């Protein structure tokens with residue numbers, strides 16, 4: 001059983017490979033910078049064309065090792081059933097209050113996959129409710145300072161881009177740990193994830209190259225947030241030390 005411990009970053013995905021695709025580089029970078037990271041998979045991804053929940057769980061744990069996560073937990077909500085219900089919100093509220101992250105990561109609120117859209121809404125509501133004193137759980141109310149959204153199959157205009165060039169090999173390794181989704185095996189069916197020049201890994205790499213090029217580096221991951229970002233040291237944006 002997963003032990004929920006205090007962490008700095010809590011990333012949430014609808015399916016076991018979402019965080020790796022949208023923010024795998026950032027997660028690797030945060031670990032390298034000495035922060036503690038964790039992932040919540042809302043569902044086991046049981047409706048995917050390839051793989052079983054058991055296989056996907058093993059792949060997710062392998063990816064967790066690549067990204068050096070402190071822990072990873074699957075909430076086992078139904079794939080295609082990530083409803084924003086009081087029950088589901090409270091499940092997440094309890095984990096947010098127990099782990100007390102500074103930052104949460106969520107899928108972007110627009111996407112071709114309805115689960116990603118529902119996950120974004122569920123995470124936003126749990127993030128908000130975790131800070132409400134009159135919603136009582138065993139742990140004290142706590143709302144993380146930041147909630148950032150990463151892109152999956154629809155990329156919006158990023159509010160900022162993080163240089164993940166030095167972390168990209170780990171991102172690629174973490175994505176490919178999900179072999180049942182992104183690899184081609186003897187018994188696997190062709191899907192848009194694993195097949196052709198427009199396969200998901202190619203799309204993700206192209207997008208990360210594009211985002212990287214727009215800030216003058218090789219690979220970048222784009223993020224957005226509904227709240228303005230406070231900048232303490234504007235000189236840092238220009239590479240000038242404080």
Ligand SMILES: [Zn+2]
Nearest residue numbers: 014015018113
């Ligand atoms: Zn997904």
